[in-house]
Amino acid sequence: MTTHRPSLRLRAGMAFLLTSVLAITSCGVEGISGDGGGDDASESSDWTPQGPLTMVAAFGAGGGTDKVARAMLAGIEQCADGVTGNVEYREGGSGVVGYTYFMQQQGKSDMIMASTTELTTLPLFVDTPFTWENYTPIARIANDTVSLVVPAASPITSLQDLVDEAKTRKVTVGVVGVSGPDNIIRGLLEEQAGIEFESVVFNNGGETTAAILGNDVDAVLGGAGDIVGQVEAGTARALAVFAEERYQDGPMAPVPTAVEQGFDVTFGQWRGLIGPPGMPEEAVTFYADCLEQWTETPAYEEYLETSLALPAFQRGDDFEQYLADQEALIREVLGR
Amino acid sequence: MDALDPVIGGFQTALSLHNLLFCAVGVILGTVIGLLPGLGSATGVALLMPLTLGLEPVTALIMLAGLYYGTQYGGTISSVLVSSPGEASTVVSTFDGYQMARQGRAGQALAIAAIASFVAGTLTIVLLMALAPVFAGIAVDFGPPEMVGLVVVGLVGVVGLSRGIQMLKGLAMGALGVAVATIGFDPQTAVQRFTFGSVEVLGGIQFVPVVIGLFAIAEVMSQARATPADPIRARFRDLLLTRDDLHRSRAPIGRGTVLGFFLGTLPGAGATIASFVTYDVEKRVSKRKHEFGKGAIEGVAGPEAANNAAVNGAFVPTLTLGIPGSGTTAVLLGAFLLFGIQPGPLLMDKEPDLVWGLMASFYVGNVLLLILNLPMAPIFASMLRVRYAVLYPVILSASLLGAYALENRMWGAWVAVGAALVGYFLKRYDFPPAPVILGLILGPMLEQSLNQTSSMGSGDFGIFLHRPIALALLALSVAILLVPTIVARLRGPRSGAERQLIDD
Structure with a gap:
């Protein structure tokens, strides 16, 4: 009897442990699946997001990525009535965790991500399940010099x-x-x-x-x-x-x-917005329009000033070309 | 008395009703955030920063700074009561603080922690106000080679944590910590190590979930296995400090304050290392070495003084040079920018009201925290009267939630569970878990600074010969390793060899 007691207690302890883990897992899953969005019901050109937006950041609160994520989200919220959103932090793995998570949001129109140069550099350094071409580039808004x-x-x-x-x-x-x-x-x-x-x-x-x-x-x-x-x-x-x-x-x-x-070297840390793979065209247009309008506002000026960033707005094909050029350049430098 | 004008002006700013109120809000929030495992001061400051945007810059910064040192007080509470450090810098407080709690002396542990934090906090504010530029100069002289020396001193401390066969076990555990720390993407070389293609571990094994698993959860597991201990039934009066407690704590608080402040000023070192080094020092100089790890009040007082002094130390390079002295001050520098204030060497000249008001508020905040924490100590300690059947599930869920919340992903919780299983068996076979943590923190720092030093000297470690501070630190670590053995040999079997080292 007495010899059995300890192991029973251990098992009881483990049971607690597992229940707690499971409790958290279910919370997590609920948080992720949330309201699925992505139903492109409207086909008119003045599409606006239904329900709250999620801005994904692959780095933690308080960093440079967080700052630009919040600034862009605030700009988008100003763009149309009733648009609201939250920043969701998906940290870890030098950013890979966040990008991998975002790749799984196939076709959603209410998920956007604050992105930067690591979108092109990470896949060259680390075995990532993605390259920049997996995502839907929306717009580049600035360059950190x-x-x-x-x-x-x-x-x-x-x-x-x-x-x-x-x-x-x-x-x-x-x-x-x-x-x-x-x-x-x-x-x-x-x-x-x-x-x-x-x-x-x-x-x-x-x-x-x-x-x-x-x-x-x-x-x-x-x-x-x-x-x-x-x-x-x-x-x-x-x-x-x-x-x-x-x-x-x-x-x-x-x-x-x-x-x-006399040294032709220009390379900056770009900041911008991307959508998940297969984001509906009207959503891409909406966000790009919003950000373009935002670059005309004092809020944008203030962002540039406090971040010491230089203005660099690009959208659509221009932005994609920029990403392709940047990737080619880095490959050349690194010999990869 | 012109020199005192800015100080008086600073106190006028800090003591305005408005700022006083936000300082109180900051320190209370800080205490709560510090209490929760996984939620550290850096996260707390980052999360609350946007809420302060409507405030005046000085008020906002007073509140955020209050939150920062408030977490150092709060982190102690969970370290002592349930062996679940709320903050990395309060890991050390679990060693003796938790043992004190097991002996029904949680009230004393919490009270001495509050007093030590207060004394260290207020004394170092004077240093910060008077001598910040001097210390900043020294901090800048601490380059990568000096950091190598400092980290080696810290690692040698593992040896000091124990003796004999326990020392060997300690070294093995320290090595385990260093080994675990090599997992992930190495920013120095851009190589992935021991990731086995998994994205989850690319960023390395985070330190907080390991601490949570190794200390909090493993402790619950081994308690659940052991014969059920009775909840602590101390009377309220037994939870108060005695004269002897205070007497024993005086010198450790003094040493912790000095060490903590100095280590805190070094960018990259910070409160966690300060608390570990202070613990090691206290153990070495103590007459009651055998009591350490079994509930020595010195083991709480010294490190608690050190981690609070280190917070003020971290503000030295932050305010005088614009270089963050710690992760949290890095986030605070971000807050400066949000308010359109450019941190840097000119900050004190350009924004004297803000800087002096902020520094004066540290004093006010520490007084508030003492008022808040000292009477609360016995009340918090009474929490341990709760039946374990109720307490343990709460600890477990809070711990796992903290591990999850660190990066908002399940991975953290699984790391905590893994660490808990390891920790459970370590405990069972009497391996000390503390050196694992030390290895986990110091391993990457050693690797990085050694790498940088090597690059600085183009691969030639002769560079150490041109760096007197680094050389002195390396010599010190050799001395720490060898002197006790040599002294013991010379003195022969006679005891009292160590008694010479004490009573300064």
């Missing part, structure tokens, strides 16, 4: 200086992540200038900024948003932005583009 920064005390004063320096010794360049735009720009720059940097890989922009202030690296390639405070204070010096045009105003405005300095 990458800039090149050196410590304030560095003798390097231009992109050409850095390239010359790299011909004589190993120059260390801090980047965030191997698969991010920073590292792709490093590859493009090396290819153009016929040099090779030693890249030091960090996890986020805060770490690269600390590396600049502590003189741990010769230069940093990173998002302008992370570094602008240092540039303004004169604790770091920006040498180039890798965009088609300079910033219009603010502390980054005097910084020349790489193209101006």
